[in-house]
Amino acid sequence: MMPNRTEYEDGRIIPLTLSAQVADRLRNWVLLGDLAPGEVLVERVLSEKLGVSRTPMREALQMLGREGLIAITPNRRPRVASPGLSDILELLEVHRLVEAHGARLAAKQISQAALTDLQRLLDEMELSGTRRGELEFFELDMAFHRQIVEASGNATLIETHSHLNARLYRTRFLSTQTISGRPLMQAQHTQILEALRARDADRAQARVEEHLHQLGRNITAIFNESKQGKGTGPQPGKTS
Amino acid sequence: MMPNRTEYEDGRIIPLTLSAQVADRLRNWVLLGDLAPGEVLVERVLSEKLGVSRTPMREALQMLGREGLIAITPNRRPRVASPGLSDILELLEVHRLVEAHGARLAAKQISQAALTDLQRLLDEMELSGTRRGELEFFELDMAFHRQIVEASGNATLIETHSHLNARLYRTRFLSTQTISGRPLMQAQHTQILEALRARDADRAQARVEEHLHQLGRNITAIFNESKQGKGTGPQPGKTS
DNA sequence: TACTGTCATAGTGTATACCAAATCTGCTCA
DNA sequence: TGAGCAGATTTGGTATACACTATGACAGTA
Structure with a gap:
């Protein structure tokens, strides 16, 4: 989608944080349907699959939640959004x-x-x-x-x-x-x-x-x- | 501002997560000017001041970042936004x-x-x-x-x-x-x-x-x- | 003075381990 | 079939540790 791996700021190039990279990958999965609407996402499973710890995975999920791509409810497992x-x-x-x-x-x-x-x-x-x-x-x-x-x-x-x-x-x-x-x-x-x-x-x-x-x-x-x-x-x- | 302490979902009332509560407090501080535009925010200091650990504090800061109320740059301390x-x-x-x-x-x-x-x-x-x-x-x-x-x-x-x-x-x-x-x-x-x-x-x-x-x-x-x-x-x- | 490079300090990003509380799942029993 | 229950899962949150980056002060130089 977008070849996002770096980010500008007054000319310097700063690498994206791990959380942002994970969010990018998840986003692509959602958008291309590799993760189907309504599908349940499990923090630990995903973080293992991507080889990162829970911390950046949680942050990535929060990001997508705010973007409206996944539905996050307290204490419940996030689901890929499936709007009517x-x-x-x-x-x-x-x-x-x-x-x-x-x-x-x-x-x-x-x-x-x-x-x-x-x-x-x-x-x-x-x-x-x-x-x-x-x-x-x-x-x-x-x-x-x-x-x-x-x-x-x-x-x-x-x-x-x-x-x-x-x-x-x-x-x-x-x-x-x-x-x-x-x-x-x-x-x-x-x-x-x-x-x-x-x-x-x-x-x-x-x-x-x-x-x-x-x-x-x-x-x-x-x-x-x-x-x-x-x-x-x-x-x-x-x-x- | 908004007396947000709970949240609906199919009729049940679920308390907001700690992150969300923290975000609410910070938001008010920013909006009312208790945190001045351009002011530097330090995770640890804030989380101690509010008596929460870094995790929910980080999430709260990310939320406000997404809302555009504070500016977040990797590896740098967040600042209260001060748009021109x-x-x-x-x-x-x-x-x-x-x-x-x-x-x-x-x-x-x-x-x-x-x-x-x-x-x-x-x-x-x-x-x-x-x-x-x-x-x-x-x-x-x-x-x-x-x-x-x-x-x-x-x-x-x-x-x-x-x-x-x-x-x-x-x-x-x-x-x-x-x-x-x-x-x-x-x-x-x-x-x-x-x-x-x-x-x-x-x-x-x-x-x-x-x-x-x-x-x-x-x-x-x-x-x-x-x-x-x-x-x-x-x-x-x-x-x- | 103004500029440049060095270095210690402070602060964020990430990993890990652990616990409480809520949710989920499968089973039992009516 | 469906309600209810108990145990297994899973998240929300805490605490701690450590690598890496940024920041700011300081010394050296022009």
């Missing part, structure tokens, strides 16, 4: 609000280099959609959205967006699997980029909103399918 | 976005009881403005804003708003001290409530935006004063 559809739609609404605003800000000041980069991502997605694996398409998609918000230049907005996105990550990944929706998504991506190029803040905002509304519809469809299908929908168990 | 004006304005922009959207949602579905409660808060603020202490006015103000967002019914929105607000807490408290601005603020509060009563989502959103823009101006003024005044502006030291 309504939780996800609530999340998505705020996420949409934030990202759309990011696009609005970005339209006013995005650099030429960033625009070129976004175009490159779109091109690669075009190829990826037909030829390559789904994970790659997904990651390009994520990068596209992230870069737009980063172009807003508002650190708080970027951080908030990234937190919300982390919680939606798994769901969005599943959504990407449904290849049928891709052409529409791609067309919308193009429209967003056009609006940014035109420095049209209103349009950029509207296009992003539209796009994420569409995402909401896709997710709803997937959720309902898996629910009636073989009952393998997300388990109960709250999202902390 | 630009940081605060960025925060406020996102905060405004979230709260305004909350008001929009709230307008559509706020209960009669909640409206009555908001009116009560306004009335008390009116009294408080002339007769009582400033801390009380401030807390009523905070409660007013919080309740509006809570009326939105979107848990993610509420949570995000509360996080952002926590980071702005200290600054907003200082802003409240400037009594000269109160009549305007109060008038705006009334307008917001009127819009909610009228179930006018657009107007509610607009009024909240206006109000928080005004807050931004107040904060900017205060910040500049204190900076040129006696140089007692916020210290350097980043916000994590």
Whole structure:
């Protein structure tokens, strides 16, 4: 996902603490589904598996808990979060609000280099959609959205967006699997980029909103399918 | 602040973990200024002072770090955050976005009881403005804003708003001290409530935006004063 | 004076061991 | 089948130890 092993601070490079590294690994496991929603996590087992002591493992679990990726209840074993559809739609609404605003800000000041980069991502997605694996398409998609918000230049907005996105990550990944929706998504991506190029803040905002509304519809469809299908929908168990 | 000592979960009441209790106390110290911005925190000293071991203290510090109230860097002692004006304005922009959207949602579905409660808060603020202490006015103000967002019914929105607000807490408290601005603020509060009563989502959103823009101006003024005044502006030291 | 390098001290990050209290699991019995 | 119980697990918290990093004071140098 993110090749996070170091961290900046006034130019010096400081290695991440062990807790943070463990959190990174766990996060990837959750996001990619190696740890299934609802699955129970046992501190000692995990810490042995990763060869670290309980202390950094506890801290890592706390981190993911605060990010909403796992549900932590006092005295109980943590579980991988498995939000219901309504939780996800609530999340998505705020996420949409934030990202759309990011696009609005970005339209006013995005650099030429960033625009070129976004175009490159779109091109690669075009190829990826037909030829390559789904994970790659997904990651390009994520990068596209992230870069737009980063172009807003508002650190708080970027951080908030990234937190919300982390919680939606798994769901969005599943959504990407449904290849049928891709052409529409791609067309919308193009429209967003056009609006940014035109420095049209209103349009950029509207296009992003539209796009994420569409995402909401896709997710709803997937959720309902898996629910009636073989009952393998997300388990109960709250999202902390 | 919040009388948090217990927590719900399917009806049973479970006491907060020690870490959470410690975090609550530290948070209050930071928000009320008992721990000054930029001040250095030492794990061992704090844990002794509160009579707990390092483990829960570390967890509490991590929590506040995530909330943006203290800045944590590996191997270094945590510091109470002391954001610069630009940081605060960025925060406020996102905060405004979230709260305004909350008001929009709230307008559509706020209960009669909640409206009555908001009116009560306004009335008390009116009294408080002339007769009582400033801390009380401030807390009523905070409660007013919080309740509006809570009326939105979107848990993610509420949570995000509360996080952002926590980071702005200290600054907003200082802003409240400037009594000269109160009549305007109060008038705006009334307008917001009127819009909610009228179930006018657009107007509610607009009024909240206006109000928080005004807050931004107040904060900017205060910040500049204190900076040129006696140089007692916020210290350097980043916000994590 | 201003700068640079050294060094002791202080403080965090991590490992370990241990205990109390809560939870979980499987069994028994109705 | 389901309620209730007891023992095994597991977490929350304490205490301690130690390696490694950062910090600040000091001495030496230009």
